[in-house]
Amino acid sequence: MPRPYQPSLLRLLHGATALLVPLAWLTGLLVYSRYDGRFGRLxxxxxGEWIDIHGTVGVLLWPLALLFALYALTAGRLRLRQPANALALVALVMAVGSGKLMDEDWLRDGQFHHLVYSVHLLAWLLIALAVTLHVVAVLQRGGLPLARSMASVQLRPGDLPGNWFDQIRRSFKVRS
Ligand code: HEM
Structure with a gap:
C-alpha cells in the first residue's frame, strides 16, 4: 500500500487547528469551572485570567477555522465523505461560531441564560466527542501511517505553497 500523503495546505491548516482546539477546550473548561459550575466543578x-486567555485562543482560532472550513469544503471535500471528518468540521464551526457571538462579560455577571452560551457549551461537549471519533476513525481506516501523514513535513513536487492557489482553483473544476 502506498504511504498516505496529505496536501501541505491541509497539513498546515489542520495542524494549527489541531493545536489550538485542545487549548480552547481546556481553557474553556477552566472558565466553566470557575464561573459556571452548574454541572460540577474541577x-x-x-x-489566571482564564476568560481573557480563552478569548485570545478563540481570536486566533476563528480565522484559522474559517480558512480550514473553506479548504475542507473545496479542495478537501472528498474527505468530508467520511462522516467522522464531517462531524469534526461541524463541531469546530459550531464551537467557533457560537464563541464569536458570546459576550465575555456574561459569565463574569453570572448570566448563564443566553441561548448562545448554551449552544457554546453544547459545542464544547460535541467537539470533544467529534475529535475522539475522528481520531478513532482515522486509526481504524489507516492506522498510525494515516494519522502520522497529517504530521509529516515531507513535500512532494507540485505541492509547494506556490501551488496552493492552483489546487483550490482545480477543486472547482473537478466534480465527483
Ligand atoms: C483537534 C481537532 C481536529 C479537527 C477539528 C479535525 C478536523 C478534520 C477535518 C475537518 C478533516 C477533513 C479535512 C478535509 O476535508 O480536507 C480532517 C482530516 C484528517 N484528520 Fe483531523 N481534526 C482534528 C484532529 C486530528 C488529530 C488529533 C489527528 C491525528 C490522528 C487527525 C488526523 C486527520 C487525518 C489523518 C485526516 C485525513 C483523513 C482522510 O484522509 O480522510 N485529526 N480532520
Whole structure:
C-alpha cells in the first residue's frame, strides 16, 4: 500500500487547528469551572485570567477555522465523505461560531441564560466527542501511517505553497 500523503495546505491548516482546539477546550473548561459550575466543578482552581486567555485562543482560532472550513469544503471535500471528518468540521464551526457571538462579560455577571452560551457549551461537549471519533476513525481506516501523514513535513513536487492557489482553483473544476 502506498504511504498516505496529505496536501501541505491541509497539513498546515489542520495542524494549527489541531493545536489550538485542545487549548480552547481546556481553557474553556477552566472558565466553566470557575464561573459556571452548574454541572460540577474541577476539584482545583488555577490562578489566571482564564476568560481573557480563552478569548485570545478563540481570536486566533476563528480565522484559522474559517480558512480550514473553506479548504475542507473545496479542495478537501472528498474527505468530508467520511462522516467522522464531517462531524469534526461541524463541531469546530459550531464551537467557533457560537464563541464569536458570546459576550465575555456574561459569565463574569453570572448570566448563564443566553441561548448562545448554551449552544457554546453544547459545542464544547460535541467537539470533544467529534475529535475522539475522528481520531478513532482515522486509526481504524489507516492506522498510525494515516494519522502520522497529517504530521509529516515531507513535500512532494507540485505541492509547494506556490501551488496552493492552483489546487483550490482545480477543486472547482473537478466534480465527483
Ligand atoms: C483537534 C481537532 C481536529 C479537527 C477539528 C479535525 C478536523 C478534520 C477535518 C475537518 C478533516 C477533513 C479535512 C478535509 O476535508 O480536507 C480532517 C482530516 C484528517 N484528520 Fe483531523 N481534526 C482534528 C484532529 C486530528 C488529530 C488529533 C489527528 C491525528 C490522528 C487527525 C488526523 C486527520 C487525518 C489523518 C485526516 C485525513 C483523513 C482522510 O484522509 O480522510 N485529526 N480532520
Amino acid at each position: 476539584p482545583f482552581t488555577l490562578a
